[in-house]
Structures are given as C-alpha cells and as structure tokens.
Amino acid sequence: MTDANAHPETDLRADGVRVTRQRLAILHVLREASDHPRAEDILTRARQQDPSVSQATVYRTLAMLEKAGTVLRNEFDGSGARFELADRQHHDHLIDLDTGAVVEFHSPRIEQLQAEIAAELGYDIAWHRLELYGRKTP
C-alpha cells in the first residue's frame, strides 16, 4: 500500500479504482474535517460540493476507503460510526462525556505494554482500540 492519503486521488487510481466526482467530494470532506463526522454529516457536507452525492455512495465509498486503509472507522458510542482520515500518526481517543468532544492522544508506552500483554497471552496484535471516556478535571 502506498503512503495512505498523501494523494488520495492518486492512490485511488493506483488501486484500479475510478476517480469520480462523488469520491472526490467525500475525500474533500474528510480532509477538511477536524472532528470525527458521522456518515450523515459527511453526506451533508459532500453535497455542498456536489449535490448529487447519495447516502448509498457515502457508505460505499467509506467502506472502500476503510478497506484501502485511507479511512478509519470509530464506534465511540454505539449509535453510528464516526470517520477520520488515516493520514496522521496513529492515535487513540478520549471522549468528553459532557460535550462529546473527541481528544486525540498517542502513547508509545501504552502501545508497548499492549504488545507485551498480547505476547504473554500468545498473541500478535493486528490492531487495537483504546477509548477513554471522561470529564474535565474541575
């Protein structure tokens, strides 16, 4: 796989996938998003650039991009997936229980411990999910 997302359009082509107006609109939305939008949000935003985008295409494209490693799917609260581009460094999430805000963080030490624990249990980690749910310290 190429460097995920340096040039999504180019990557698409490289994977033998067609570059369509809708896909470009969706990729654009993801690039602009600083939050972790839901499929519905992505649909709304993509339609600002291209009103023809349909719900089905958003889901199909997100699934495609996820499989390609370009997009990450998060299931924070169990009521709808939230997406983000996989172009930055790997990170985990801290969800603010009061505001719903999502803070990203990265801890090599935790990653290290995870690997050790898995090894002790006889496993190799393929991926992991770490989510902290909390409230701002008073």
Added chain:
Amino acid sequence: MTDANAHPETDLRADGVRVTRQRLAILHVLREASDHPRAEDILTRARQQDPSVSQATVYRTLAMLEKAGTVLRNEFDGSGARFELADRQHHDHLIDLDTGAVVEFHSPRIEQLQAEIAAELGYDIAWHRLELYGRKTP
C-alpha cells in the same frame, strides 16, 4: 450501590425493581455464561429455563441491569452487543481474529498510564475501553 451481583435478586429488590421469572432466568444465564453471549444467545438460553421469555424482555432487562451496574455491554465487532456480568475484577479483552474467542486480561500498569494521560489532558476518566485484536503467535 451494593456489591454488584453478589446477590442479583436481592439487589433488584433493593432498587425497587420487581423480581420476575424472566429476570431470574436472564440473570441465571449470565451467571452460567463463560463466554460473552449476544442478546440472541441470552434469549435462547433463558428460554430453556423459562420458554415465555421474549426478545423485548431480554433487551429491556439487559438495559436495566447495565444501568444498575450489574451487567457490562461490549461492542467488539460492531455487529451486535455482547454481555457479561460485572461481578469479577475489571478486565479488558483480547479478541482472536481467527476464532472470535475472547480472552480477558487485566493490567494495572496500563490503567495507570491511562489515568496519567487523561490527567495530562485535563480529564478524569469515568471509564475506558481497551480491546486488542490479534492472532495466535505461530
């Protein structure tokens, strides 16, 4: 809250909730389960003890027990929640990607790190979710 699950029936009463045949059947299933059954599995098993249990009651009871802290809800793969009694020590999960088996583990060091990270970000952790997905080391 009383010691969750030492005596679920007693706890139910204490919370002003009625002790019904169905609820006892569902609690029994959860106590016997060594896996992390889905709602559907719980329904099937509960019906062995009480054929009258309905799907709706399983969901309603699980929601109630979760709110009471008696039951933990897990969303490992995004296709259906899996439940377990909250009577044992807190633990996280390692999911075997090949077999779907769920291994439980507990690491005070990771918990410690999580708290530290949250503190650095200005948060107090209310709860967290850590799931490792991997395969057996050859």
Added chain:
DNA sequence: AAGGTATATGCAAATGCTTCTCAATCTTGA
C-alpha cells in the same frame, strides 16, 4: 388470603443505521 395498583411482559410494529438491488450513467483505456 384476597385485592388493588403500578410495574413488567409479549407481541408486533417502528426505529436507526447500514447494505443491497438494479437500471441508468459515468470513467477510462484503447
């Protein structure tokens, strides 16, 4: 032990999110 009342249940319909079906429309390599 019996009764009354609010809670709990079963059934089926309704949700919410996501995926699929299919004819019509594009993208792309030649």
Added chain:
DNA sequence: TCAAGATTGAGAAGCATTTGCATATACCTT
C-alpha cells in the same frame, strides 16, 4: 470517440434494538 465495465441514485431490504399497547403479574395493603 467508443465500448466495456465500474459506479451511481433511489428506494427497498436487513439487522439489531426499541417502543406502543393491551394483558398479565409482583407485591404492598388490608
């Protein structure tokens, strides 16, 4: 420019879960 095949929009279909409502039941009070 064209043909072949991928992609799309619209709506139907799927799944897990929730809800509405009439009936049944637990349990507090006689």
